[in-house]
Amino acid sequence: MRYVYLLLVVVVGVGLASWLSPARWSPYVAGAVIGVLSCLALLISDKPLGTSTTHVRLSGFIARLFSPKAVDENAYYQETGIKVEWQMMLVLGIFFAALISALLSGSFELRWLPDGWRAAFGTMPLARVLIAFLGGLLVAFGARWADGCSSGHGISGTVQMSVAGWVATICFFVGGVVTALVLYGPGGMPQ
Amino acid sequence: MNAERSTINWNELLAGLSLGLVFGLALQKSGLTDHDVILRTLLLQDLTAAKVLLTTVVVGAVGVYALRSLGLVQLHIREASFGSNVIGGLIFGVGMALLGYLPGTVVGAVGEGRLDALVGGILGMLAGSFLFAQAYPSLQRVLSIGNLGDKTFWQVLRVNPWVVVVVVCGAVIALLVWLESVGL
Numbered sequence A: 001m002r003y004v005y006l007l008l009v010v011v012v013g014v015g016l017a018s019w020l021s022p023a024r025w026s027p028y029v030a031g032a033v034i035g036v037l038s039c040l041a042l043l044i045s046d047k048p049l050g051t052s053t054t055h056v057r058l059s060g061f062i063a064r065l066f067s068p069k070a071v072d073e074n075a076y077y078q079e080t081g082i083k084v085e086w087q088m089m090l091v092l093g094i095f096f097a098a099l100i101s102a103l104l105s106g107s108f109e110l111r112w113l114p115d116g117w118r119a120a121f122g123t124m125p126l127a128r129v130l131i132a133f134l135g136g137l138l139v140a141f142g143a144r145w146a147d148g149c150s151s152g153h154g155i156s157g158t159v160q161m162s163v164a165g166w167v168a169t170i171c172f173f174v175g176g177v178v179t180a181l182v183l184y185g186p187g188g189m190p191q
Numbered sequence B: 001m002n003a004e005r006s007t008i009n010w011n012e013l014l015a016g017l018s019l020g021l022v023f024g025l026a027l028q029k030s031g032l033t034d035h036d037v038i039l040r041t042l043l044l045q046d047l048t049a050a051k052v053l054l055t056t057v058v059v060g061a062v063g064v065y066a067l068r069s070l071g072l073v074q075l076h077i078r079e080a081s082f083g084s085n086v087i088g089g090l091i092f093g094v095g096m097a098l099l100g101y102l103p104g105t106v107v108g109a110v111g112e113g114r115l116d117a118l119v120g121g122i123l124g125m126l127a128g129s130f131l132f133a134q135a136y137p138s139l140q141r142v143l144s145i146g147n148l149g150d151k152t153f154w155q156v157l158r159v160n161p162w163v164v165v166v167v168v169c170g171a172v173i174a175l176l177v178w179l180e181s182v183g184l
Helices: A002-020 A027-045 A052-066 A068-072 A075-080 A086-105 A115-121 A125-145 A152-159 A163-184 B002-006 B010-030 B035-042 B048-069 B082-099 B105-111 B115-143 B153-157 B161-181
Strands: B147-149
Touching (some): A027 B010, A027 B048, A052 A075, A052 A086, A052 A125, A115 A125, A115 B035, A125 B082, A125 B115, A152 A163, A163 B035, A163 B153, B010 B048, B010 B105, B035 B048, B035 B082, B048 B161, B105 B115
């Protein structure tokens, strides 16, 4: 019996290591895993996958420290509900999984500049941070305007064949492709 | 405060965390947490991110509708409106190209040690969320332009859900096979 347990530990260990240690999965494997996950979220928690409302809740927690009125008397924060709930834990899980995955595959590294950005726009971190801030601001503003982000519409909406999900996701790509071409030019990102 | 405390459902939070761990693993291993992978897809240089999403659509749609046919899940459909989904979607797209991360993957990128995602992206998203909450009351009229209600395509077309699932998944699979055959 002891050997059976030992064998089980080895099999599970090797299995986990072979899944966790490669730097990349095939896009089809990763896509299939996320597809199964979108089903499990509905089955287990009766909730569609989503992430951007968590940023609203976090902004509410922080804004409350400075101006409770700007949060407690705001219609959007009232509708959303500023609390720790399922989706916030989902987002926390993404953080820990990416951290562990990057550590195990050796790709964890503290750095300011993505390689492709550096090749196109140079080595000044401040420029990258300012553009990332502006991008983050528009992503959050746009996600809440569209009533969903690349998870809520892009994954959950599309798999459920929701009109809102498909329309929003197509608009995400249209806005993104046009902006990316303006930023990097027709030559694209340097290899 | 006590009333809020008592509504915490630990099983629900644990389920969220567990699902999030798998979600984050798939996002990190597929490269979706990488700024360059997102930008190369938007620049149509390397369609990795699009392949991940399209595969998710096929597997997720068949799974969700199979579970629904078995009576095990309910759909959660959001309201479709031109003013909300189209305008908001385009704003999101502009931001996505500037940021190179998405609301979920930006958190994963922080986990990988990307400081631009933390100092630029997350702070920007918190600011954008706060600004939207403040603007929300005055945006009501725009958000409701062209409101269709919480509709799916098969409800709009008045057909069996599986017709839409089979047609869409068939088209997506054909697109993926074609992309691979031309080496994209």
